[in-house]
Amino acid sequence: MSVPTIDLRKAEEPSSRGQSQEDIRHALIDVGFLYLSNHGIDEAIIQDLVNILPDLFALPENVKESVALVQSPHFLGYSKFGAEITARVQDQREQFELANDLPDKRSLNPALPLYTRLQGPNQWLQTDAVPRFREIVESYITALQDLALRFLRVATEALDLPPDSLVGFTGPQDRLKLVHYRPSPDATFDAQSQGVGPHKDSSGWMTFLLQASDPTIKGLQVLSKDGAWLDVPPVPGTLVVNMGQAFEVVTNGVCKATTHRVLLPPGDYDRYSVPFFQGVKPDLTKQDLKTLWEHFDNKRWNTRESEEGQRIDSPFLRAKYDTWGEAQLRTKIRSHRDVGKRHYAQVFEKYISDD
Ligand SMILES: O=C(O)CCC(=O)C(=O)O
Numbered sequence: 102m103s104v105p106t107i108d109l110r111k112a113e114e115p116s117s118r119g120q121s122q123e124d125i126r127h128a129l130i131d132v133g134f135l136y137l138s139n140h141g142i143d144e145a146i147i148q149d150l151v152n153i154l155p156d157l158f159a160l161p162e163n164v165k166e167s168v169a170l171v172q173s174p175h176f177l178g179y180s181k182f183g184a185e186i187t188a189r190v191q192d193q194r195e196q197f198e199l200a201n202d203l204p205d206k207r208s209l210n211p212a213l214p215l216y217t218r219l220q221g222p223n224q225w226l227q228t229d230a231v232p233r234f235r236e237i238v239e240s241y242i243t244a245l246q247d248l249a250l251r252f253l254r255v256a257t258e259a260l261d262l263p264p265d266s267l268v269g270f271t272g273p274q275d276r277l278k279l280v281h282y283r284p285s286p287d288a289t290f291d292a293q294s295q296g297v298g299p300h301k302d303s304s305g306w307m308t309f310l311l312q313a314s315d316p317t318i319k320g321l322q323v324l325s326k327d328g329a330w331l332d333v334p335p336v337p338g339t340l341v342v343n344m345g346q347a348f349e350v351v352t353n354g355v356c357k358a359t360t361h362r363v364l365l366p367p368g369d370y371d372r373y374s375v376p377f378f379q380g381v382k383p384d385l386t387k388q389d390l391k392t393l394w395e396h397f398d399n400k401r402w403n404t405r406e407s408e409e410g411q412r413i414d415s416p417f418l419r420a421k422y423d424t425w426g427e428a429q430l431r432t433k434i435r436s437h438r439d440v441g442k443r444h445y446a447q448v449f450e451k452y453i454s455d456d
């Protein structure tokens with residue numbers, strides 16, 4: 102099985118929409134990943150972002166650490182090389198997490214649910230070493246917000262729903278990561294190093310990934326429904342789209358969140374990538390989704406998933422939490438325990454020990 106390519110322009114055009122919808126449905130239900138071509142994002146917006154990544158990550162460690170993630174109750178900031186662990190193995194990457202800037206409403210109004218505190222402003226680097234950094238990131242986020250909504254409409258329609266059925270559940274904060282990978286020096290072809298371990302994206306509806314390195318630099322892989330790992334190499338002019346856990350929830354398990362990983366072949370090279378996670382309304386409850394679940398139950402579409410994929414934690418589905426926001430806060434605290442301890446001491450133990 103290969104990863105399909107969806108031409109967004111064709112998918113939006115009345116004359117070609119029917120065939121595109123079939124292809125999108127196949128991509129979402131049977132594969133989990135697709136390449137999106139003809140997405141219409143201004144080439145300069147993408148190129149500006151791609152061009153600054155090597156300079157950004159080459160900044161001295163103390164400059165990057167000046168915006169460390171641990172300082173932010175909103176989980177926005179820099180995580181140094183090797184700070185993350187996925188599936189019990191250390192990831193060989195460093196990253197900046199950013200979002201569309203929002204005020205920290207929870208600090209002004211403590212009556213709001215605690216998970217509201219996930220939303221807030223970015224930490225911006227106080228250096229001119231990467232010219233126009235903020236402007237470039239903000240332009241890219243704005244372009245991706247627009248694209249994500251366009252694609253969500255097309256995908257919703259491909260699943261036989263009115264195109265705007267899910268739009269009201271999006272926002273208000275979409276997240277962007279700037280990621281830098283380097284294989285560990287002792288990697289071999291038999292033991293490649295883990296860029297990021299097998300996971301399902303927890304932060305949003307759909308993820309739009311820009312593989313921001315030369316097409317010869319591979320690494321991204323998707324877990325097929327039969328349990329085989331397939332390469333998803335960079336294809337110039339496309340973004341890779343996959344589904345996050347909210348999409349699995351809203352479709353009642355018909356469109357499984359995509360299990361994926363990055364494995365780094367040995368060598369002396371850098372890999373850069375930029376995933377954008379389309380935000381989910383934090384007060385979304387399972388109750389809000391009941392009518393949609395009936396729609397999907399009646400469809401009898403394929404809901405197969407490999408065993409390895411089924412083993413990945415999906416707390417919102419497992420009925421534990423009423424709101425998406427609370428499930429999201431738990432996930433964030435569990436993956437960044439230093440942030441959890443510093444900013445969420447009142448719930449830290451509860452979320453860490455509730456498997
Ligand atoms: O770097 C990539 O290609 C994928 C990154 C990813 O899956 C993630 O950060 O969630």
Ligand SMILES: [Fe+2]
Nearest residue numbers: 300301302361
């Ligand atoms: Fe991911």
